[in-house]
Amino acid sequence: MIYFFDGSKEAFLCALARAFCDDEAILTSTNAQLSMGQQSIFVAADGARAAQIEQRLLGFDKNCMHDLDLLLRSGDAWRDAAALRYFKFLAEKKRPVRDMLSEEAVIAATECMRRVSYEVHRFHGFVRFLECASGALYAPISPNHDISDLLVPHFRARLPQCPFVIHDVKRKKAAVYDGAHTFVAPLARAEVALAADEKAWQSLWKNYYASVNIPSRERLKQMRGYMPVRYWKFMPEKQLSPSSPC
Amino acid sequence: MFDKQVFGVYNGGMISEEKLHILTECAKYDVSCSSSGSARKNAGGMGNGYIAGCCHSFTPDGRCISLLKILLSNDCVFDCKYCMSRRASDVPRATATPDEICELVVDFYKRNYIEGLFLSSAVHVSPNHTMEQLLLTVKKLRTEYNFHGYIHVKGIPKADPMYAFEAAKYADRMSYNIELPSEKSLKLLAPQKSRESLLVPMRALAKEKQIFKEEKRKGYFLPAGQTTQMIVGASPEPDGQILRLSQSLYRANGLKRVYFSSYTPVVQDSLLPSVPAAAIREHRLYQADWLLRFYGFSAEEIADEGENLSLELDPKCAWALKNMHLFPVEVNRAPLEVLLRVPGIGARSAYKIMQARRYTNLTFEDLKKMRVVLKRARHFLTAGGKFYGENRQEAVRGLLVAAEKPATAVQLSIFTGMTEAAQSALYGEL
Numbered sequence A: 001m002i003y004f005f006d007g008s009k010e011a012f013l014c015a016l017a018r019a020f021c022d023d024e025a026i027l028t029s030t031n032a033q034l035s036m037g038q039q040s041i042f043v044a045a046d047g048a049r050a051a052q053i054e055q056r057l058l059g060f061d062k063n064c065m066h067d068l069d070l071l072l073r074s075g076d077a078w079r080d081a082a083a084l085r086y087f088k089f090l091a092e093k094k095r096p097v098r099d100m101l102s103e104e105a106v107i108a109a110t111e112c113m114r115r116v117s118y119e120v121h122r123f124h125g126f127v128r129f130l131e132c133a134s135g136a137l138y139a140p141i142s143p144n145h146d147i148s149d150l151l152v153p154h155f156r157a158r159l160p161q162c163p164f165v166i167h168d169v170k171r172k173k174a175a176v177y178d179g180a181h182t183f184v185a186p187l188a189r190a191e192v193a194l195a196a197d198e199k200a201w202q203s204l205w206k207n208y209y210a211s212v213n214i215p216s217r218e219r220l221k222q223m224r225g226y227m228p229v230r231y232w233k234f235m236p237e238k239q240l241s242p243s244s245p246c
Numbered sequence B: 001m002f003d004k005q006v007f008g009v010y011n012g013g014m015i016s017e018e019k020l021h022i023l024t025e026c027a028k029y030d031v032s033c034s035s036s037g038s039a040r041k042n043a044g045g046m047g048n049g050y051i052a053g054c055c056h057s058f059t060p061d062g063r064c065i066s067l068l069k070i071l072l073s074n075d076c077v078f079d080c081k082y083c084m085s086r087r088a089s090d091v092p093r094a095t096a097t098p099d100e101i102c103e104l105v106v107d108f109y110k111r112n113y114i115e116g117l118f119l120s121s122a123v124h125v126s127p128n129h130t131m132e133q134l135l136l137t138v139k140k141l142r143t144e145y146n147f148h149g150y151i152h153v154k155g156i157p158k159a160d161p162m163y164a165f166e167a168a169k170y171a172d173r174m175s176y177n178i179e180l181p182s183e184k185s186l187k188l189l190a191p192q193k194s195r196e197s198l199l200v201p202m203r204a205l206a207k208e209k210q211i212f213k214e215e216k217r218k219g220y221f222l223p224a225g226q227t228t229q230m231i232v233g234a235s236p237e238p239d240g241q242i243l244r245l246s247q248s249l250y251r252a253n254g255l256k257r258v259y260f261s262s263y264t265p266v267v268q269d270s271l272l273p274s275v276p277a278a279a280i281r282e283h284r285l286y287q288a289d290w291l292l293r294f295y296g297f298s299a300e301e302i303a304d305e306g307e308n309l310s311l312e313l314d315p316k317c318a319w320a321l322k323n324m325h326l327f328p329v330e331v332n333r334a335p336l337e338v339l340l341r342v343p344g345i346g347a348r349s350a351y352k353i354m355q356a357r358r359y360t361n362l363t364f365e366d367l368k369k370m371r372v373v374l375k376r377a378r379h380f381l382t383a384g385g386k387f388y389g390e391n392r393q394e395a396v397r398g399l400l401v402a403a404e405k406p407a408t409a410v411q412l413s414i415f416t417g418m419t420e421a422a423q424s425a426l427y428g429e430l
């Protein structure tokens, strides 16, 4: 049986409950895996039922909802399968399984969560703010995983007096800090009036980027390994002239 | 909304493109770009420390940009043979004002280009004048520009120690570069510097930090400690000697990091080699350094004083081959410090093994599933009493060398510019 759910935590928990005794269960929030001839069912989010299941799971492992949150943020195709296996295993063992690192169910979920956390860490460095005429900062991003709001605490702690918007242009949503509160809002397109000297600072930054490089030790493969091309789109230092090799 | 005044008085004006280019072009050979080790809190204004360090970009040479690395001036009165800023060299000169630097840092930081500042300088006018300007800049940045991000300041040899003590109250990290691994080479190649002019302030700062801690004084004093750097391959000292020096800097002077920089000829001089040092040598030294700092090895175990490290094998493999009688060890029982000595098992694999074996008796199959790389480790491990390796030393040696090839090809000398967190991931499987 294929269990569809909408990707939310509540719907996942309800689907988990239905799929628990079904060894053939496939849980998915996309229709990519839909195979012919297999029966499918759409499991809607039921708040009360989800709360019950959450309580049971928390009884086994008080930190497991944190794991679920990370798993459901993943943009990897296999994340629903990994989440299902992990939580089934948890419910079977009735105790935290996080450290059972030789179990397949744990290995897959750990890897999936690691990839999300790693992208958060990377974006602490790779986010590029533009200064707006108002003095607020605006950063468009296009991450693999749904992490925009996870980035906010880091920047809020270091720029407490400065309002900023981190805009996930792929998911059309924005994580906002208005100088006092943080929230997430849908945002398709943003009109940004740049500060007068924004271009000049970008130009100095590109200049710096070019100056610190040691051309005789070129290692492009390595650069791309640490800073994959998919992240370059919003980095001023990677918007070079078309003739430039990297 | 966002008031520039919050971040202090802006009166320096934007630095010119040309000046920026000159002052960073000369700073780039300094290897350290790490922004780790400080958890400085935001106290109004802008910025804080990120204890693990953070890479903001990577340049085409594969190095990380974490800090804005810049010189206050490249106009030098010293004449170190290997340096392109030396007095005798004919290069464009520039000197920045403290405000130019401060504004650059604040505006780059705000846009998340950088994690902070690495401020260095040639010896401009005199050591005291230079150190005074460096101090003025970092003090301004902290107190007037209200900046709490990471600051690394280079110490200038032969300046009055009071400047360094004062700068240490504002900086997260300071470094005096040892430059060359022996006094003799230093005399020859950097005639105005001496071992003492570098070690004395290093020790004085370490002592001062100790007092600061003991008296529980308020504020900060170099929370991320001190580091140093030496050039490898410009002078004849063997690796064994370099590692002993590193070890004593860690043990006696409490240094956080010793960086190695492969010699690159930027200057023609009959006293200097005309070819760059092999990147693989620098790589091996970093691997050995890692064993010193995190794996409980001593320099004496890794190489004899007059010996160079094997270029063919990483230093842990080389050590294990010489100590075959200690292996194999049982993966389900060996204590952490023993697991860490197994070639191919790094900190991350060792951690996974320690956790997993609490729940089950690990087999080789389990290890594979857990992505513990067994290519090298299998010659030194048993799992549930089973052994799948070779035990003739010569055969093992051949297999280890073969296992080494792909890794070496991609990893040459990349360790230099990364944050320590990224490095640990890479070295994890040493």
Ligand code: SF4
Binding pocket: B076, B077, B078, B079, B080, B083, B084, B085, B086, B087, B121, B122, B123, B190
């Ligand atoms: S002191 Fe020596 S190494 Fe430093 S800038 Fe001057 S000449 Fe170069």
